[in-house]
Amino acid sequence: RDLRMDWEREARTGMPEAVLCEPKSADQIDRIVAGAKTAGRALLLTRLSPEHHGLLAAQTRAALDYDALSATAIVPAAHGPAALIPGIGIVGAGSSDAPVAREAARTLTFCGFAAPTILDVGVAGIDRLLVNLPQIRSFDVVICVAGMEGALFSVLAGLVEAPVIAVPTSVGYGVAAGGTLALHSALGGCAPGVVAVNIDNGFGAAAAAIKIMKR
Amino acid sequence: RDLRMDWEREARTGMPEAVLCEPKSADQIDRIVAGAKTAGRALLLTRLSPEHHGLLAAQTRAALDYDALSATAIVPAAHGPAALIPGIGIVGAGSSDAPVAREAARTLTFCGFAAPTILDVGVAGIDRLLVNLPQIRSFDVVICVAGMEGALFSVLAGLVEAPVIAVPTSVGYGVAAGGTLALHSALGGCAPGVVAVNIDNGFGAAAAAIKIMKR
Amino acid sequence: RDLRMDWEREARTGMPEAVLCEPKSADQIDRIVAGAKTAGRALLLTRLSPEHHGLLAAQTRAALDYDALSATAIVPAAHGPAALIPGIGIVGAGSSDAPVAREAARTLTFCGFAAPTILDVGVAGIDRLLVNLPQIRSFDVVICVAGMEGALFSVLAGLVEAPVIAVPTSVGYGVAAGGTLALHSALGGCAPGVVAVNIDNGFGAAAAAIKIMKR
Amino acid sequence: RDLRMDWEREARTGMPEAVLCEPKSADQIDRIVAGAKTAGRALLLTRLSPEHHGLLAAQTRAALDYDALSATAIVPAAHGPAALIPGIGIVGAGSSDAPVAREAARTLTFCGFAAPTILDVGVAGIDRLLVNLPQIRSFDVVICVAGMEGALFSVLAGLVEAPVIAVPTSVGYGVAAGGTLALHSALGGCAPGVVAVNIDNGFGAAAAAIKIMKR
Amino acid sequence: RDLRMDWEREARTGMPEAVLCEPKSADQIDRIVAGAKTAGRALLLTRLSPEHHGLLAAQTRAALDYDALSATAIVPAAHGPAALIPGIGIVGAGSSDAPVAREAARTLTFCGFAAPTILDVGVAGIDRLLVNLPQIRSFDVVICVAGMEGALFSVLAGLVEAPVIAVPTSVGYGVAAGGTLALHSALGGCAPGVVAVNIDNGFGAAAAAIKIMKR
Amino acid sequence: RDLRMDWEREARTGMPEAVLCEPKSADQIDRIVAGAKTAGRALLLTRLSPEHHGLLAAQTRAALDYDALSATAIVPAAHGPAALIPGIGIVGAGSSDAPVAREAARTLTFCGFAAPTILDVGVAGIDRLLVNLPQIRSFDVVICVAGMEGALFSVLAGLVEAPVIAVPTSVGYGVAAGGTLALHSALGGCAPGVVAVNIDNGFGAAAAAIKIMKR
Amino acid sequence: RDLRMDWEREARTGMPEAVLCEPKSADQIDRIVAGAKTAGRALLLTRLSPEHHGLLAAQTRAALDYDALSATAIVPAAHGPAALIPGIGIVGAGSSDAPVAREAARTLTFCGFAAPTILDVGVAGIDRLLVNLPQIRSFDVVICVAGMEGALFSVLAGLVEAPVIAVPTSVGYGVAAGGTLALHSALGGCAPGVVAVNIDNGFGAAAAAIKIMKR
Amino acid sequence: RDLRMDWEREARTGMPEAVLCEPKSADQIDRIVAGAKTAGRALLLTRLSPEHHGLLAAQTRAALDYDALSATAIVPAAHGPAALIPGIGIVGAGSSDAPVAREAARTLTFCGFAAPTILDVGVAGIDRLLVNLPQIRSFDVVICVAGMEGALFSVLAGLVEAPVIAVPTSVGYGVAAGGTLALHSALGGCAPGVVAVNIDNGFGAAAAAIKIMKR
Numbered sequence A, B, C, D, E, F, G, H: 001r002d003l004r005m006d007w008e009r010e011a012r013t014g015m016p017e018a019v020l021c022e023p024k025s026a027d028q029i030d031r032i033v034a035g036a037k038t039a040g041r042a043l044l045l046t047r048l049s050p051e052h053h054g055l056l057a058a059q060t061r062a063a064l065d066y067d068a069l070s071a072t073a074i075v076p077a078a079h080g081p082a083a084l085i086p087g088i089g090i091v092g093a094g095s096s097d098a099p100v101a102r103e104a105a106r107t108l109t110f111c112g113f114a115a116p117t118i119l120d121v122g123v124a125g126i127d128r129l130l131v132n133l134p135q136i137r138s139f140d141v142v143i144c145v146a147g148m149e150g151a152l153f154s155v156l157a158g159l160v161e162a163p164v165i166a167v168p169t170s171v172g173y174g175v176a177a178g179g180t181l182a183l184h185s186a187l188g189g190c191a192p193g194v195v196a197v198n199i200d201n202g203f204g205a206a207a208a209a210i211k212i213m214k215r
C-alpha cells in the first residue's frame, strides 16, 4: 500500500490534508479521489495540470470540480458550502501572477474563507497600488503575490498594519527566471512583517492565512 | 544628511522603526541614538556585535541596554515597561540557536509581548519535543528557530494548530553552512502553515508574530 | 568498439555490472543486452524510460523484464530466482517517492534480497511513522526515500539503531525542485548514522545496503 | 615591468584611467602614484581601505587626498578644480549605502561633475522618497544606490523620466548577503529604463553617468 | 478584473507601457490588445513566441504587426510613423544574437528612433570589429548584444566614448548556457562606462537608450 | 534552560550523544561538560578549535582529553577503555586530509573501535593505493577521506567489496574550495557502493561505520 | 547583413572558422553553407541536431556530410582528403560519452588528423584502463572525455607523460547533471598537466590538440 | 605515517612531485622538506603564504628559496641550474595578476624553462596588447593570466597560432569575486584553442605548458 491519507490532519493542525498531484501517477490520483469519495471527505488537489487532469479516469474527473487556470481540483463536501468568512485579501503585482493568486483563492474558499483579489498593482506604476490602499488596509491578513523582482512585498509591508504573506512566483526571465529573485526579495527586504512561502505556493500562503485567522 | 528615521512607521504599520547596525559606522549609530534620545523615542538596535558596540561613544553606550548574546541594544521608553502580553512562544532546535532565539525574544519584550522560550528540542531526539508539546500547543503563534537541516519546522507544523514562523539559522557546516539549507527546509516542507523569514532574522519573526497578534 | 562490459565487477566488488540507460542510444542498449544474452549473464538496466524502452529492438524488449514505474529492466538469470534474503527495509516519505523506492526494491530482488517497503509515512503526519516503528526497527539496514525537505531522514535516524541510507528524490517544486534540498537535509542533519547517495539513486542505495549485509 | 598605465584612455573613451587598489601590493601603488606625479597626471584610486592606505609609503600618502568612508584617493590635477557641472544626482536607499554613494560622488567631482546626494529614502517608508521626488525629477541622470532587496530601483524608475543607473550594494545578510539580490532586482525588475553596474561599483556608475552627460 | 494597463507611464517616465507576453494566457493578451484598440493606443508586445501568437484570436492577430524572429508584436499608432530619430546604434557579437538585437531594434522604431545594426563582429576575429569602428564611433549611445563569454562588451567600451548598454544573450552552452556568463562579463569587466540590462532584454536596453537620448 | 542533553540516544540509536562545539558559547560548553561529569557520562566534543578550547574554564579543560589536530575533546568513561574492536579502516587521499581522518579515528576509539589509518594514497600516483590494497581489502567497512576532486572514492569502490563511506573534505582551492566538488564526486560517481556524509564530517562517517558493524 | 564569416581565421590562428548551429536559424545556416560553397571553402558545422538538420533546405543538406551521433556536418574540401596525421588519441570513460568523443574525432579528421578512440575505460573498473595504457602512452596528446564525477582525468594524468585535454560531458544525473561536476574534477584535480575545455566541447578539445601538434 | 611522497611521478608523467602547502600543518611541511633534503631531491612548494612560511622550523626555512609574491618555495637541485629552454611565454591582463603569473614563472624556471612575462595588457586598452603581439606570436605556448571578466583569453586566442593556456585569477569583486567569471570566460569563449586550468593555478598552467613542450 503506497497511500496513507492523513485524514486526522485537520483535527490536529486546523488544515485538511491536500494532495500535491504533480509527482503522482494518474493511477495514484484516481485511487486517492476514490478513497475520499468512499470516506465522504472533501479534498483539495493542487498542481494538477490540464494534461495531467486529462489522464485521470473518467469517474475521477466526474468527481472533481476542476479549475485549469490554477491547476486545482476539489472533491466537494457533502454538505453544501457555508457562508465565506471575510478578513483575508489577495494582492497581486501583475496579471501574469493570476494562476498563483487563484490557487490561493481556491484554497481559501475550499476552507470556507472569502478571497477578494486585487491584481496588476505592481510598483512600476505605483499609483495603481495607492488607489487600492483603502481596501487593502481593510484586510486582517494580506497574501501578496509577485514575480520578477518582487518589489511589491516591501512596498506593501511599509504601508499596512496587517501581516503580509509573500508568495513569490516563477514569472520572469533571465536573472528573474524561476522565482528565486522574488523569493529572496520577500525574505531580504527591509520592511518588517513580511513572511514568505515557497515559490508559486499559493496553497501554503492560504493555509498560513487561515491559521492566522483561526488563532 | 545621511539619516532619515522613519518615526511614523509604528503608526503606519504597527511596528516601530528599528536599526540594523552591522553595515553602519559607529558615528552613524551614535547620531541615531542621540536622535532617539532627543526625540524621546524608544529604539531597538539589532546585529550590533560586542566589538562594534565597543566602538560607540561612551555616551551612546550609557544610553543603551545592551545584550551581547543576541547582539541587540535598546533605548528604553521613558515610561517604564507595561505588563507583557502573552500568546507568542519561541521553540528552538539546538542550544546553538540561542542567539537568534534571544533576538526574537528581545524584540518581543521591547514591543510589550512575553517571550517564553523552549530550546534544544530538535528532532534527533524527538521525545524532547513531544514532552513539551502541551505547552507549545498553548501558544497562539509559534516562532520556531532551527539551523542545520531544519527538520523541526515540518515536524512541529504537523503537530500544532498555530501558525509557525520559521527562523532558519546559520548554524551548521558543509552543506548546512550559512543557513540556506534550513531556510529551504522551511519553505519546501510538506506541512502547510509554515511561513519563513530571512536567515538569522529573529527580529523579523517577532515583528510578524506581533502583527499576527495585533490583527 | 565503444562498449566494454565490466563482467568481473561482481567478483571484485560484490555488485554485478549494471547499465545506466538514459544517456545511451537504443543501438548501444540493444548491443549490450545481446552481449549479456550471449554471455549468459543476468543484467540490470536502470533509468530506461518507457519512451526509451519503446525505441529498443523487438528482440531486446523480448529479452527484458521491464517495469515502467521504476524505469528498470532485467535480463533474468538462467537459473531461476533463489529465496530472497531478509534484513533490508525501504521506508518512503510520500507516495510520490514510489518510483525511486521501486528502483531500490528491484535492485534488491535482482541481487537476491527481499525488499519490504513502507511508503507515505512523512513527518507532516508523524503518527504514520510512529505506528510503523516496530517493523522498521526490525530491519538491519534501512533505505529511507524522501523528497521535498527530507525531514524524515533525521527523524528516522533518531529513532532506530540500524544504519540509514538516505535516498533524496527530485520530488518537490520551487526551492525543493530537483532534490538538492532533500540531499542536503540528509547530509547536514543532526542525527548521526545517516549516509546518503545521489538524488533519485535507488540503485546505489540498494547496492550499498547489499554490501553492508554481505560484510 | 608589470605596470602599463593607459594614459590615452581619456582621449579614447572620455574617462581617465583609474586604479583598482584592492588586489595590488603597496609597492605597486607607490610606483603608480609616483608615475602619475612624474607625468603630471591627475589620478583616481578606488577600493583602497584604510589599512591598505596605511601601508603605502609616506611620500605616496602625502601626494593623496584620501577619503576613508569611500576608500578612494585622488592625485589632484595641477590646475585647481573648475566649476562642477550639474545634472547628475545620487539617491540612496539606506544610510548603510553611504560608502558606495560616496565613491560615486568622489568620482563625479574628480571628473568635474556635481554630486548632489539624497540618502535613506528606501521603500519601507515610501513617503521619504515621495517628498524628495521634485528634486530627484530635476536630475538628467539618476544614480540609485541600494542594498538588501533593492526595491528602490523599480519604484524610482517608475516615477522619473531620467535614466536610472542602479548600483546594488553588498549591504544585507542571509539571502541578501553580498549584493546579488539587489543586483538581480535591478536587472529583473519590471520598470524599463534601469541599467545596472557591478555590486558596490559606485565608480562605474559615475563613469557611465558622465558618458551619458557628455554624449 | 485582472488587468490594469498603466497608460500614464509614458507621461510619467517617457516610455510607453509594454506587455511581456510569455507568462500571460492568450485570453489575457486578447483582452489587452482589444483594450489598446478601444483606447486608440499604440502598444508593444514582447516575448510572444510564434506558438503563443498562433493561439491568439484571429481578431487580435489581425490587429498586430508581428515579427517572429524577435517575438515582438506591435499595435500601430493611428497616425502613421514619423521620421526616425538617429543616434542609437546596435552592435552584436554573433549572428546567433540576431533575435535579441531585433527586439531592441523593434522597440526603438516603435518609439520613433532609428536602429542601425552591425552584427557578427565578435572578438574571436577582432578585425571585423575594428573595420566597423568609424561607424560605431558615430553613435551617441551603443547597444551591445553578446552571448557566450561576452568579451565584446569590454573591448568595445575601451574603444568608444559613448555609453555602452550591454545586453547579454542566452546564446551559449556548458558554462555559457543561459546567459549568466555574458551578464557577469558585462558587469565585472574592466572598461568603465558599461551598464547592463537583464539577459536577452533587448527591450530594456532600447528603453534605457531612449531615456538617454531624451535627457 | 537552554540545554537538554539526549542521554537516551545511545540506548535508542546505538550512538551516544555528541556535542558540536563550533556554534556554542564557552559558557554553554562549560555547563555541558560539568553536566556530563555530574552524570558520570563519557562525552565526545567535536569541532572545538584550539582558540575555542582556550576560552573554556580551567576546570572544563582539566576534565577533557583534547586533540588539537582533529579539534576533538573527550570526557573519558569512568571505567577504563576496553579492547578495541577491529573491522573498520580509514583511507585518506592526501596528507592534508589528516585532521578529518583523525576526527573519524577519535570517534571510533571513543566508541570502542580500532581505527587503522592509511593516508596520502591519492590517485595522482595510483601505485601508492595499489600497494596498500591487501590491507584495505581486509576491512569490513572503509571510511575514505578525500578533498579536491575526490577521485579516490570511485577508484576505491571499484576495487573493494566492503561498503565505502566517503568523507569529502574542504581541502582544495578555486573550483575545489569548500569541499562541494569532493562531495559531489562521492555522490555522482559511477562505482556503486559508495555512500557519503557531510563535508569534513569524520564524526558522522565513524558513527555510520559503527552502526554497520553493530547490525 | 547578419553574417560575417571569419575566413582569415585559419591563416591567423591555424584553425579554420567553424559554425555553432544550435542558436542559429535554418535560414542562417542555409546562407552560411551557400556562402562556403560559393567561396570554395571547406566548413565544419557543430551542434546541429537531427531535428535542426531536417529543417535545412534540401540543397544545403545535399552539400553536407552529416553525422547524427556527433551532430556535426561538413562541407568537404574540393581537393580530396590527405593522409591523416597521427599523434592525437581520444580516451573516453563511458559508452555514453560517444557523441562528444565523436565530435572531437570529426573535428580532427576534418583538419587532417587521425583520431584513434578508446571508449568505456572508466575508473569503476580500472583494469579496463590499465590494459590499454601502452596504446594510450603512445599518443603525443590525449583528449580525455568523461562525464559523471570525471575521475578518469586525474587517474589518466597520473599515468601518462602527454598533456591531457579534459572534455567533461553532461552525462550524469542528480549532482552530476549537466557536466559541472566533471568539469570541476578536471580543473580541481591533483594530477598536474590536465587542462580543460567547456562541457561537451569536443570541438574545442580537438582544436587545442591540433594547435599543440602544430607548434 | 601520513606522508607518502610520489618521487616516481617525474619518471611516470614528466612533472616532478610538488607540494600544496595551504592545507598542511607546519610540522608536515617541515618533515616533507627534510625528506627531500635527505633524498637529495629538488622540490617545489606552492601556496605557502608568508605567515605560513614564518611558522616553519628555522632549519626548513634555511633550506628554502622563498618568494613571497608568488608564495612559492624551492628546495634547489644539488647540481646548479642548466640553461633555460625557451618557447613558453606568459601574458597577463593586469598588474594585479602578478602573483599568479609569478607562480607560473617560478614553476617554469624550477623545471628548466624560461619564463618571459608581459603584464598589464588587458583589453580595456587593447593597444597595449597589439603593440606586444609580435613578441607574443613568437611563443610556442602562451600562458594567459587574467581575472575579472577574462576577456583577454578570447581576444588573444583569436590573434595567435599557439595554444593558449588560460589561468583565471581571483582578482575582481562583486560578480567577478573569486575567479569563477574569468574561468567561465576561458571555457565558454568563442575562440577555439583555449584550454583552462583551475583559478589561480599558475603551477598547473606551467605543468601543462611543459608537457606540451616535451611532447
Ligand SMILES: Nc1ncnc2c1ncn2[C@@H]1O[C@H](COP(=O)(O)O)[C@@H](O)[C@H]1O
Pocket (backbone or CB within 6 Å): A017, A018, A019, A020, A021, A046, A047, A201, A203, A204, B189, B190, B191, B192, C094, C095, C096, C124
Ligand atoms: N501546492 C502545494 N504546495 C505545497 N504543499 C502542498 C501542496 N499541495 C499539497 N501540499 C502538501 O504536501 C503534502 C505532501 O503531499 P502528498 O505527497 O500529496 O502527501 C500534503 O500533505 C499537503 O499538505
Ligand SMILES: Nc1ncnc2c1ncn2[C@@H]1O[C@H](COP(=O)(O)O)[C@@H](O)[C@H]1O
Pocket (backbone or CB within 6 Å): A094, A095, A096, A124, D189, D190, D191, D192, E017, E018, E019, E020, E021, E046, E047, E201, E203, E204
Ligand atoms: N521583454 C521585456 N523585458 C522586460 N520587461 C518588459 C518586457 N516587455 C515588457 N516589459 C515590462 O514589464 C512590465 C510588466 O509586464 P506586464 O506583466 O505586461 O505588466 C511592463 O509594464 C513592461 O514595462
Ligand SMILES: Nc1ncnc2c1ncn2[C@@H]1O[C@H](COP(=O)(O)O)[C@@H](O)[C@H]1O
Pocket (backbone or CB within 6 Å): B094, B095, B096, B124, C189, C190, C191, C192, F017, F018, F019, F020, F021, F046, F047, F201, F203, F204
Ligand atoms: N562534527 C559533527 N558533525 C555532525 N554532527 C555532529 C558533530 N558533532 C556532533 N554532532 C551531532 O550534532 C547534534 C547536534 O549538536 P548539538 O547542537 O550539540 O546538540 C549532536 O547531537 C550530535 O549527534
Ligand SMILES: Nc1ncnc2c1ncn2[C@@H]1O[C@H](COP(=O)(O)O)[C@@H](O)[C@H]1O
Pocket (backbone or CB within 6 Å): E094, E095, E096, E124, G017, G018, G019, G020, G021, G046, G047, G201, G203, G204, H189, H190, H191, H192
Ligand atoms: N561546438 C563548438 N563549441 C565551441 N565553440 C564552437 C563550436 N563550434 C563552433 N565554435 C566556435 O564558436 C564561434 C562562434 O560561433 P558562430 O556564432 O558560429 O560564429 C565560431 O567561430 C567557432 O570558432
Ligand SMILES: [Mg+2]
Pocket (backbone or CB within 6 Å): A004, A005, A006, C094, C095, C120
Ligand atoms: Mg500525503
Ligand SMILES: [Mg+2]
Pocket (backbone or CB within 6 Å): B004, B005, B006, D094, D120
Ligand atoms: Mg532606516
Ligand SMILES: [Mg+2]
Pocket (backbone or CB within 6 Å): C004, C005, C006, G094, G120
Ligand atoms: Mg559500463
Ligand SMILES: [Mg+2]
Pocket (backbone or CB within 6 Å): D004, D005, D006, H094, H120
Ligand atoms: Mg590598469
Ligand SMILES: [Mg+2]
Pocket (backbone or CB within 6 Å): A094, A095, A120, E004, E005, E006
Ligand atoms: Mg502591466
Ligand SMILES: [Mg+2]
Pocket (backbone or CB within 6 Å): B094, B095, B120, F004, F005, F006
Ligand atoms: Mg544536542
Ligand SMILES: [Mg+2]
Pocket (backbone or CB within 6 Å): E094, E095, E120, G004, G005, G006
Ligand atoms: Mg562566426
Ligand SMILES: [Mg+2]
Pocket (backbone or CB within 6 Å): F094, F095, F120, H004, H005, H006
Ligand atoms: Mg602528495
